[in-house]
Amino acid sequence: MNRLVMPHALRFPFALLLPAILAIAGCGVSSSAPDEAPPLEGATIGADFTLTGEDGTPVSWNDFAGRYRIVYFGYAFCPDICPTDVQRAMAGLKAFEAQEPALGATIQPLFISIDPARDTPQVLTEFTANFHPRLIGLTGETTTLEQVAKDFGTTFSRGETQPGGGYLMNHYGYTYLFGPDGEPITMLPTDQGAEAVTAELTKWVR
Template sequence: MNERAFRRAVRAAMLSLGLALAACNAAGPAEAPPLEGARIGGPFTLTDQNGRQVSDRDLAGKWRVMYFGYTFCPDVCPVDMANITAGLKAFEKTDPERAARVVPVFVTVDPQRDDPAALKQFVSNFHPRTIALTGDPQTIAAVGKAFAIYAARTDGATPGSYLMDHSRQVYLMDDQGRPIALVPADESGQAVADTLDKWVQ
């Protein structure tokens, strides 16, 4: 092989190597959010823990962790909310800019007892950006239906006492109110932080 042919062969080999490296380094298609396109959520207007009306439009530009529960819940709801708080605080430490766009939203499934005062006392134990929402029973039922939440009253051991049986899924909604993923608040604060880190943009 003469020198000219050798140089051509080297150039061809280098070109092939460059293309191969580019292919290896090229990012694959982005993973689609698990709830992308799901018919979950929608417009709402409710009352927050300070007695002010809050609508979905007021949350535009914010990523929302949507949790449905009630303040008289004896065990599950406080644990889930504590994990949401721990997860968001952990996310704030690693990426404060993205975390600042996340708002936990607690929607009661027990509007009969959860007035703004009860909500305010309850959420004071959790992340300071938490918004707690209540409304009349019909409106709360409609919002629950829009978010595919099951809730039903079960009588307690004493007259007049009751618990609320409700579904436990927690939704991450993007800054336009579209469903993105389920948040594993029933697992741990770290699991919540990992989910936020993966999806919040």
């Protein structure tokens, strides 16, 4: 399930979140038939943005027009939830790429940092390299990231400073799948493991 990390303890059930998103979007929960509508169809999630990529150059949402996009908001200094979610999502993507190389190549994974104070482009490069060769880390000014998070139906905040000066970030652990036109399709079930992610990609990436 996707969950609220506040900080890295309280779990937020995806099953409770999805109906709310669909209600806001004016959608009903679809059937489980093979040709069912995507769970997030019609939801007002996603918008163009320009952030800073791992090489320090601007990267925009529309740069990936025509491609499916996996999007996760997190931070490199996260001690547990973020690396677990990203590892499962990227392992699921790798398995899908092995099964469907042509379709797998149409998916662009993105990791959007919510901790710009620590997640420099260099830090993001080292972080994303651990999970997938095509995973791109993005960062930006805090106010810009707050707007991007809002546009993508999520939020974050900095936790209290811990002894020694460290801190955790409070955020939701949503792993989104968007379509070629930037339309929201579904949330990937990282809580169920890589195999579940692969199955979900197989279902929606065509």
